[in-house]
Amino acid sequence: MLARECIVSAPGKVILHGEHAVVHGKVALAVSLNLRTYLRIQPGAAGRVSINMPNIDTFLSWDMSSLHALLPASRAGLQNAVEPDAAVVLKLREYAGLGDGLEDTRSLAVLAFLYIYLSVFAESRELPSLTMAVWSELPTGAGLGSSAAFSVCLSAALLASRGAIACSAVEAGQTARWSDEDLELINKWAFQGEKIIHGNPSGVDNAVGTWGGALRYLSGKIKPLSSTPVLRILLTNTRVPRSTKVLVAGVRDKITKFPAIMNPVLESIDPISCECERILMAMARGPEIQHYRVLEELIDINQHHLNVMGVGHPSLDRLCQVSLAHGLHSKLTGAGGGGCGITLLTPDTDSSVVERSIQELKDCGYDCWETSIGAPGVLHHSPSSLTEDVLKILNSY
């Protein structure tokens, strides 16, 4: 059934500019975050499907015959990713022993797998035995697109297994990208996975996970930037929990309370995103240190604006301060009120500065990674292209 193993990875995402403003019809810039989710599927024990997701402590195995009973009646073509309907999701929940209301990461990941697996193979009526292992560098529930990275990986690996997209062997030590057409299909199915997990996703996260680089999002329309530089950053998770819903409502209330004061702030954020886009395009042609200086200024301005909108947090102030003490500029990314922040590293940032900053941020109780934004989207990996650590984890399942 399954010809050979397939290893894929997809990046997370961060909002570079325009979080919250996007809710009010302004441009947002989303970029890929090179903390990646890795997924391997390989031929499994005959008649069984096993999934291993050590990040979320989830290890399940099903009998093929019981899975066959779940195959959807419709045999819609693969090209039209099928919208998950409530009845189907309920049936899958029952099958997997997940209560109706359960919205935890584990339950939703299992549902997304079952849905995409069954849908992708529905037309062929043949379900392959397989073993899947997933390992992610992304924290879950931190607004970093971990669910989208997972959905993109699921979609790419299962479509490849199904032969719906190219799946030629990748040279040792190398990675390969898919064609634009294949990426379109991967993205369509990943979006369905996101719907299972999020209900009403914007589609931004799976688009970034699929195409990588940067994209501009405005009033529901997603437009990938034609070229993006890869920029080194620190990604810091303050680990302060927050509710996106409450924060979004708070911003709305503030706009209602002080429209004359708040609307201009949104008017100012819009050109920040546009100016950032312009600079990124220029950097893709040839980065100059002056570009970095402008990016730093935009980061600072937007961070102040986000504070005006009431989505700052002392933990984020501290992130900004600690990094600024080393000459580095930071802003929150995503919902704010805690959560994550990004810190731009520049070509003139000394490695000792990076190390000290990371250490001081960790001393604040934060998680901190040195990584990059603008990295490639979904990749097809040769095993030897993986780091030893990732390979070891995937190989242990």
Next chain:
Amino acid sequence: MLARECIVSAPGKVILHGEHAVVHGKVALAVSLNLRTYLRIQPGAAGRVSINMPNIDTFLSWDMSSLHALLPASRAGLQNAVEPDAAVVLKLREYAGLGDGLEDTRSLAVLAFLYIYLSVFAESRELPSLTMAVWSELPTGAGLGSSAAFSVCLSAALLASRGAIACSAVEAGQTARWSDEDLELINKWAFQGEKIIHGNPSGVDNAVGTWGGALRYLSGKIKPLSSTPVLRILLTNTRVPRSTKVLVAGVRDKITKFPAIMNPVLESIDPISCECERILMAMARGPEIQHYRVLEELIDINQHHLNVMGVGHPSLDRLCQVSLAHGLHSKLTGAGGGGCGITLLTPDTDSSVVERSIQELKDCGYDCWETSIGAPGVLHHSPSSLTEDVLKILNSY
């Protein structure tokens, strides 16, 4: 000559909202700061004029005959405060032994005194012997209108001595205000003093020093608010020196560099001033705790905007943080880049919180006063209305 002693005081000023934005045609709100300058003149040794300004370590005494030689030829009526011209100022500088370029606080204060003293008594051709003592609670050069408070006091005391405005005795323990007409004249002359000291002043500082309360300043037009509440604040001087000229130029450069981003910030500051004015008027009718909450929000928003404009400073961030840790809201006032900040105290601010905040701010190396804004303008004092400390200082000269 001089019938009796005359003790006056005038407040400093802080910009509540609109600093920097005012340069770009937006509303600014200036309010009186109840750190006051006290000035006493009394009949002096016959044939001598002595001035004692211990704050700036300036103690001078002149012979009357030499001063007579300086009396301006023109005998313009007192009602038309005479614009100081360069030639006159130069002559006064020569007389006082001040080099042409000297722009230090002492030299300018001496010049302002000589100019107003000679001009006010020019028409009468009779110069009174007098001894003047000045004591100020205001730090100089901190953007708190210390020169205007001095000019207002000079103008009020000398006009009163000249009989140009009312100067009846004030009941023991009491203070008295002047009529609107007298205040107009005081302000006119104080403005001339400000011109000596600042060259091209806006007139805001002397207006606040004269009328007290709050005033709205827009495109060169000054409009006192009809009523203002007195609000308790902390006034903190970070003692970080800054150049207003450099800061103003920096804001202009930023607007030129990012017009689409920066102009909306100015658009947002304007309604902050207007909303603050509306709240102050409502509070003058009957203050409610909700009014304070709005004032706090406006302070926070504007402080972020001022940071966007690039006029923040780590010392001001620290002020905001220290006070916020006690639930108090602060913003820079004036030019920024260091300098001073104000912290709003509210009826629900416990006195222990105030004490701890002051102590912590002092521990940062800052000067910090508990005082109020919206206090009365220039006052005529009975000696017993002064605090013992102030009276002791004035009496020692």
